Amino acid sequence: MKEYVCLMELHREVEECKLREVINQFVGKIYQRPPLRSSVKRTLRTRDIYYIDILDIQGKWVLMRIGCAPGTYIRKLCHDIGLVLGTEAHMRELRRTATGPFKEDETLTTMHELSEAIYLWRECGYEDLLRKVILPAEYLVSHMPKVIIRDTAVDAIAHGAALAVPGIVRLHEGIRKGDVVAIMTLKGELVAIGEALMSSDEIAKASKGLAFRPLRVIMKPGVYPRCWGKARS
Amino acid sequence: MSLSQRGLEFIDKLDKYGGVTRQWIIKSEEETSPDYGYLPWKRPMNEYINMGVINLDKPPGPTSHEVVAWIKRLLGINRAGHGGTLEPATY
Secondary structure (H helix, E strand, O other): OEEEEEEEEEOOOOOHHHHHHHHHHOOEEEEEOOOOOOOOOOOOEEEEEEEEEEEEEEOOEEEEEEEEOOOOOHHHHHHHHHHHHOOOEEEEEEEEEEEOOEEOOOOOEOHHHHHHHHHHHHHHOOOHHHHHHOEEHHHHHOOOOEEEEOHHHHHHHHOOOOEEHHHEEEEEOOOOOOOEEEEEOOOOOEEEEEEEOOOHHHHHHOOOOEEEEEEEEOOOOOOOOOOOOOOOO | OOHHHHHHHHHHHHHHHHOOOOOEEEOOOOOOOOOOOOOHHHOOHHHHHHOEEOOEOOOOOOOHHHHHHHHHHHHOOOOOOOOOOOOOOOO
């Protein structure tokens, strides 16, 4: 999910009610063909626009906050709004205000603050600012459903093995087969990103079976002890 | 507070940050050993940096690629990426 604030310039002024009506037509599923200047294949494809909030209208200028699926071209959206309005329009300015779970909040930092934090760490041994400016990578999966595993299950997953029900200590409700989840340790460390082979309800009732398969392993093998394989006492 | 209580509290903090309101299904109560692994915010600095993410308000001049190169050099790390570039605002 991405969010943008965009300044659109109409080539002619229109009545506010018509502007609002046309913009509302673009909320939901829309068609888009990527522009000439893009790195993707220029096929007609559908995109989801979750919301368009009109923040301000001044003559030909329209300020909007737009929530949409990744891969949506806001410039093309402004162009197409202009076509439907009959005025023609183009995008003047764009700022991305959210990417997945990350937004403009207290975690947002600048190159200035980052280089200051690095200086304080390297020259003065002061870590606190750098630990504030850099977040643990686990924040990357903060928006995903999570599955917590016991210590003895970790190393097998780190080697790419599927996660079986007995290894699961707790999990979020509402996970369906095929959903992408974050597999984590009891300390909160990210082990892997996985795909559900069973639903939360099935896992709740089951005592065995393969529940998740790793899509991408994050944790290095050997961090947690090896508790699998033939030579075990 | 036990180690796994601290870990689970961190996970609840992640859920809050990511807007996840799901409830937990608890299969068992387990503890985690202090002998291996780290609470994420307590990783030693070199590991913390390599398992980190920065919510950076990128200045408009340099490209995302250039900024990533600066950060790799400043932090002394080999691998870093960015979350996608913006389309150019004007033709």
